[in-house]
Amino acid sequence: MTAGNRVFRIHWVPGTDRLHAVCHCAAEREFEDPVELWEWLLGHPVGHTS
Amino acid sequence: MSWFPRDQWYVAAYGSEITHDLFSRTVCGEPVLFWRTRDGVVTAMPDRCVHRRFPLSQPPSRLVDDQVVCGYHGFTYDAGGKCVAVPGQARVPRTARLLPYPVVEQDSFVWVFIGDPAKADAARIPRAPWLVDPGYTTVSGMEPLNARYGLLVDNLLDLSHETYLHGGYIGTPEVASTPITTEVDEDAGIVFVSRHMDDAECPPFYAKSTGLQGRIARWQDIEYTPPCLYKLHSRIAPVGSVPRADGTDPDAFHVEVVYAITPETETSTHDFWAVARDFALGDEEVSAFLADSNRTVVLQDVVALNVLEQVIANEPEGYQELSINIDTGGLAARRMLGRLCGRS
Numbered sequence A: 001m002t003a004g005n006r007v008f009r010i011h012w013v014p015g016t017d018r019l020h021a022v023c024h025c026a027a028e029r030e031f032e033d034p035v036e037l038w039e040w041l042l043g044h045p046v047g048h049t050s
Numbered sequence B: 001m002s003w004f005p006r007d008q009w010y011v012a013a014y015g016s017e018i019t020h021d022l023f024s025r026t027v028c029g030e031p032v033l034f035w036r037t038r039d040g041v042v043t044a045m046p047d048r049c050v051h052r053r054f055p056l057s058q059p060p061s062r063l064v065d066d067q068v069v070c071g072y073h074g075f076t077y078d079a080g081g082k083c084v085a086v087p088g089q090a091r092v093p094r095t096a097r098l099l100p101y102p103v104v105e106q107d108s109f110v111w112v113f114i115g116d117p118a119k120a121d122a123a124r125i126p127r128a129p130w131l132v133d134p135g136y137t138t139v140s141g142m143e144p145l146n147a148r149y150g151l152l153v154d155n156l157l158d159l160s161h162e163t164y165l166h167g168g169y170i171g172t173p174e175v176a177s178t179p180i181t182t183e184v185d186e187d188a189g190i191v192f193v194s195r196h197m198d199d200a201e202c203p204p205f206y207a208k209s210t211g212l213q214g215r216i217a218r219w220q221d222i223e224y225t226p227p228c229l230y231k232l233h234s235r236i237a238p239v240g241s242v243p244r245a246d247g248t249d250p251d252a253f254h255v256e257v258v259y260a261i262t263p264e265t266e267t268s269t270h271d272f273w274a275v276a277r278d279f280a281l282g283d284e285e286v287s288a289f290l291a292d293s294n295r296t297v298v299l300q301d302v303v304a305l306n307v308l309e310q311v312i313a314n315e316p317e318g319y320q321e322l323s324i325n326i327d328t329g330g331l332a333a334r335r336m337l338g339r340l341c342g343r344s
């Protein structure tokens, strides 16, 4: 959809209730709660080891 | 911190609303006076006389050629907001001037810049070209909403509500049950939410307008540019059909649903909506059907959000909410709006 330099991508993992978050730094993690997910993404670079 | 994002462009009206006549609309708490000069240019200035603050849109205030004459004591302003005459004396005080708003007419909308005029960059106004493209036919309207604009943003970013609030119009079971993909472009300031239903029931809104029977592929691609412009790229096609590699998409029907979300006051909003289609061009019957259906849908949201506003207004600060997967895009939009309002 978009090709900017700082893009966050969140996919709903097919067949599950989980959200897969990918930071622009390529760090990724799965979540069950979108609030926690945004805290983690926006906390970049804290804990973003890819 | 402000209750709305300052230094931003907002849709104040459709161009068709502004004629050679005084027109007032409150945008982000500021009453703005518009009129179209005899040369066809839209002007925008505060709708308050500098003398005793009488509204310049209020009769007997009137437009005489390209000057507005205050209906209280006759202060007269030109199209640039400069006071050119006051009653009883020859000297017009130097400070007698209404500061004009930067204004741009584009894509059928009249945009005004609320904030420091020096920061107004017309190139930053997001586009909705379909609304004036001869390859599309558009129907549009505006409904007053007695709710804070954030509630409409929440509403439009999560279309799973179509299944419940708009059943029988645009809602079908698949909308709420199909997973979404969310993307946030921090540099461009855009939230994207997409939901691709590859085998879905066709709701009346699309069945009657496209003539498609049976199951359909229904793609919803949202593109929200905070604070004001929201676009839903809607693609309706026979099941199994996908756009071609060269980008053309001849088997599909495309509907561009555009909303402009303009705060009026802290708890009321101008809810502009437009539906542009690339099929049944010029077909009056289809236009009437889509205009009527979309207005009905918008009013279903208006009724629900007006109630929600009352609920929220009467709750203590910091009430509890619970967010789930469907809210991923809405949360991103809220965060961007918060940042634009000056929250960290």
Ligand code: FES
Pocket (backbone or CB within 6 Å): B049, B050, B051, B052, B053, B054, B070, B071, B072, B073, B074, B075
């Ligand atoms: S208030 Fe407008 S002239 Fe007095």
Ligand SMILES: [Fe+2]
Pocket (backbone or CB within 6 Å): B155, B161, B162, B165, B166, B297, B301
């Ligand atoms: Fe709705």
Ligand SMILES: [Zn+2]
Pocket (backbone or CB within 6 Å): A023, A024, A025, A026, A027, A044, A045, A048
């Ligand atoms: Zn990161």
